[in-house]
Amino acid sequence: MTICDHIPNDRVTRVAEAERATFVARNPKSAALAESAGRHMPGGVPLHWMKDFGTPFPLVVDRAEGAELVDADGHLMADFCLGDTGAMFGHAPAPVVAAIRAAVGDGLTAMMPSPDVTRVGEGLADLFGLPFWQVTQTASDANRAVIRWARAITKRPRLLVFAGCYHGQVDDVFVARDEDGRTVNRPGLLGQVVDLSATTVCVPFNDLAAVERELARGDVALVLTEPALTNTAMVLPAPGFLEGVEAACRAAGTLFCLDETHTISTARGGYTRAHGFAPDFFVVGKPIAGGLPAAVFGFTAAVEVAMRRVDAERPHGYSGVGTTLSGNRLQLAAMRACIEEVMTADAYAHMLTLSAVLADGLAAAIARHRLPWSVTRLGARAEIVHSPTPLLDGAHAARTVDHDLEGVIHLFLLNRDVLVTPFHNMTLVSPATTRAHVDRLVVAFDQALDALAG
Structure with a gap:
């Protein structure tokens, strides 16, 4: 059977x-x-x-x-697949197509901001409620940046994720739980040589007590989660679970990130806005530019202050965050059209x-x-x-x-x-x-x- x-x-x-x-x-x-x-x-x-x-x-x-x-x-x-969310607002939305056609002749990327930056920032802040934003190529890139910033700000090593989570091509989250409840590398990984359990802990979704136990150790920099698990047969949060996680993070000095790359389907502004959450970080990828490769991560004013402090204190050199194609002219043009006219x-x-x-x-x-x-x-x-x-x-x-x-x-x-x-x-x-x-x-x-x- x-x-x-x-x-x-x-x-x-x-x-x-x-x-x-x-x-x-x-x-x-x-x-x-x-x-x-x-x-x-x-x-x-x-x-x-x-x-x-x-x-x-x-x-x-x-x-x-x-x-x-x-x-x-x-x-x-x-x-009804719609590029597994990449085309969630439909294939080739007319405003996005028009924006791309208008922008493409003026250059695709220059590693410098375009005039659309102001409108995109304002649109993201209005839509999702966080005041500060950065642009990446993919949600994987955005999640990697959030993890790195969280560890730098808190000076803590560990990340907490949930069994069955999906946050893109991010090494830190490729973990699972074995039969004894221990964090282990996720089966099926190619070329994995590092034991990810050294810096990542994996607990069951909807188990607030397990979250609180791990945060009580005082070494978790970030809780990274989708509002609902969406890549393992959909699991919705139990009443009060996410509220409890958010409160536990505040009490423990742990930063809290909601990855809404899939759950942006919930409502305009995503699950976060619909249910009144106030995460330290917020990530959305695939559909934010109408299917053009782009993603964003948002953060609070307090996090922005901490970022500036960390950046001022570190030695000169590559931070480990960002790629040269991130925030390119074409992304910003498509994103502005999608935010203002499609979503x-x-x-x-x-x-x-x-x-x-x-x-x-x-x-x-x-x-x-x-x-x-x-x-x-x-x-x-x-x-x-x-x-x-x-x-x-x-x-x-x-x-x-x-x-x-x-x-x-x-x-x-x-x-x-x-x-x-x-x-x-x-x-x-x-x-x-x-x-x-x-x-x-x-x-x-x-x-x-x-x-x-x-």
Whole structure:
């Protein structure tokens, strides 16, 4: 049986074989392009993650706009993956495209600020509530900068993260908990030679007592967390948990960072603004410039003062923070357009309303098939969870994951012109998503469950 004990493994295998054959038959151009690309790009992709969609060969995208994309074979798809959040506000938003076109002829990067800096800073402060900001290329870069600044300011070595967290390509956070609850290097890391448990501790999400015990040691510089775990089957915070973490950090002299790269789906201003948190640091990446590579980290006035003190005291030389392409002209132009014209209150109202419709539709299909699953939703983000009750922490989430079952559902939907994120069958609703797109997904998901029911 599968992990949910309601769909036999042989049925999953049978449906998967049929869907793989269908995918091959309907995508000959993608197959040919993947084969030719494979002569120089391993697996036919420029980044190995692009093989994680579980298809027999990579699906090649010809173009994307709004909430739709067209593949190399001409199939028009309703896109609920949206670049795994990078295109959360839709592909090629018109204001961002216009801003890029206007800016590109004036130079892409000069390692000096452009006139857009003032407006971008004002927009970020207004949107998210923190007064000071810096720009990076990715959220990974932003998180690395925050960790380094926190250690320099507090003069403490340790970082606290939660089991099942995801903060990008950041060495310090690649940890997990073993069966005895000890912090260990995360399995599957390539080329890892350093024992990360020396300077990072990993505790269960929603376990405030565990956080307080670690902070009581007095050597934790930073608690880095998403408001909700989003990369391990979505885990929402228990009532009062994040408030307790924030208070514990204040009491212990530990800095507190909310990484909202995914949870910006919650509401305009993210989970932080919607729920009234006041973190020392705030990070958001992927969607902040409409999908152009860019990220930002914000911080309080008190942190800015401490940064200036640390910077004045250190020897001259590279700080370990920043890259020469960070804050380039194109990033700032795209970011300004996205903040001012795309990430609007009306856009979020549409996204949140339609995401609720989608979540209800998916839940109704699950109920019709009497499966012990549920749908977890956070603003414009909704995810099919193989548990009848909300997930408690990363370990609970891991126990519910059935990669084969998730993969066959994803492939089934893809063959019916619907794309969802392959990681845990998560969905996003954009300002360009329509009720027709939502209905198409709900119907296709119901059909997938029919096929799996035999």
